[in-house]
Amino acid sequence: MDGAHYAELTAFMEIHDTRSFRDAALRLGVTPSALSRTLRRLETRLGVRLLNRTTRSVSPTEAGALLYAKLVPAVARLEEAVSDAVAHHGAPVGTVRLNVPRLAAELILMPNLLRFNAMYPALRLEIVIDDALTDVVAKGFDAGIRIGERLAQDMIAVRLTPPIRIAVVGSPGYFDVHERPETPHDLSAHRCVNYRWANTGQLFKWSFRGPDGQIEVDVEGPMVVNDTGLIRDAALAGLGLAYLPEAAVLPHISSGRLVRVLENWCPPIPGFYLYHPSRHQTPPGLRALISFLQASNERSGSAMA
Numbered sequence: 523m524d525g526a527h528y529a530e531l532t533a534f535m536e537i538h539d540t541r542s543f544r545d546a547a548l549r550l551g552v553t554p555s556a557l558s559r560t561l562r563r564l565e566t567r568l569g570v571r572l573l574n575r576t577t578r579s580v581s582p583t584e585a586g587a588l589l590y591a592k593l594v595p596a597v598a599r600l601e602e603a604v605s606d607a608v609a610h611h612g613a614p615v616g617t618v619r620l621n622v623p624r625l626a627a628e629l630i631l632m633p634n635l636l637r638f639n640a641m642y643p644a645l646r647l648e649i650v651i652d653d654a655l656t657d658v659v660a661k662g663f664d665a666g667i668r669i670g671e672r673l674a675q676d677m678i679a680v681r682l683t684p685p686i687r688i689a690v691v692g693s694p695g696y697f698d699v700h701e702r703p704e705t706p707h708d709l710s711a712h713r714c715v716n717y718r719w720a721n722t723g724q725l726f727k728w729s730f731r732g733p734d735g736q737i738e739v740d741v742e743g744p745m746v747v748n749d750t751g752l753i754r755d756a757a758l759a760g761l762g763l764a765y766l767p768e769a770a771v772l773p774h775i776s777s778g779r780l781v782r783v784l785e786n787w788c789p790p791i792p793g794f795y796l797y798h799p800s801r802h803q804t805p806p807g808l809r810a811l812i813s814f815l816q817a818s819n820e821r822s823g824s825a826m827a
Contacts, residue, residue: 619665
């Protein structure tokens with residue numbers, strides 16, 4: 523099999539995975555029209571239609587499903603052989619594309635980037651900040667980082683941090699004119715800066731745990747955003763209360779710029795996980811990043827817990 527034939531099969535597998543010519547083209551770095559021509563060449567060469575496509579959907583034919591099932595283990599073996607050869611030759615090279623929320627970038631990636639670059643100078647990280655639950659495969663990413671083990675089909679989750687404590691905070695100036703809440707129900711009398719999920723449009727519910735179990739509170743206030751960094755900045759400016767992972771605001775609590783309330787009502791939540799597709803052998807660059815981040819977490823202990 524020559525290189526052109528392998529490229530045709532790879533193109534078919536990407537379209538099959540994403541169910542989209544546009545998304546598959548993005549992952550492969552080609553135009554959708556070029557990808558469509560590649561698939562037509564493959565179908566012409568095999569003499570069989572592999573994918574049914576309309577303006578709205580793409581789905582495999584019976585022949586396409588059979589071919590895909592045969593290709594998956596074969597390609598996995600090929601990629602494993604290549605990965606082993608690269609690992610034997612030296613350090614991984616190339617680009618690792620990550621989709622991460624702002625907090626993960628600030629708390630996990632940024633503090634470690636200099637040391638990671640020193641260890642793997644031939645590896646480049648491409649980081650896209652995104653708090654939504656994006657389909658990393660469809661959008662062409664190698665991996666994503668999110669709070670909690672939220673697994674899509676055919677994904678692997680790798681724990682990066684211990685469970686995380688939540689903190690409700692406000693500025694000293696805010697509490698100069700507002701009484702501190704004693705229970706979550708007191709939040710109805712407070713100005714709260716809240717988060718709206720971009721993918722669903724729903725407002726985030728503040729969750730607490732008390733003697734009678736879990737409590738979810740709908741809060742209101744002067745600002746709703748979809749960026750946790752802006753929520754923290756608004757709290758620092760005295761605009762209202764914020765509900766954020768402790769590690770994101772701990773330096774400001776320690777310096778006195780933020781005051782913590784409702785601490786006994788705030789339970790730990792699942793920590794950060796890195797998740798990536800399980801269909802193929804993990805690329806050497808991504809494997810190196812995962813090992814590095816896990817080792818960094820072990821060194822830092824429970825700093826984020």
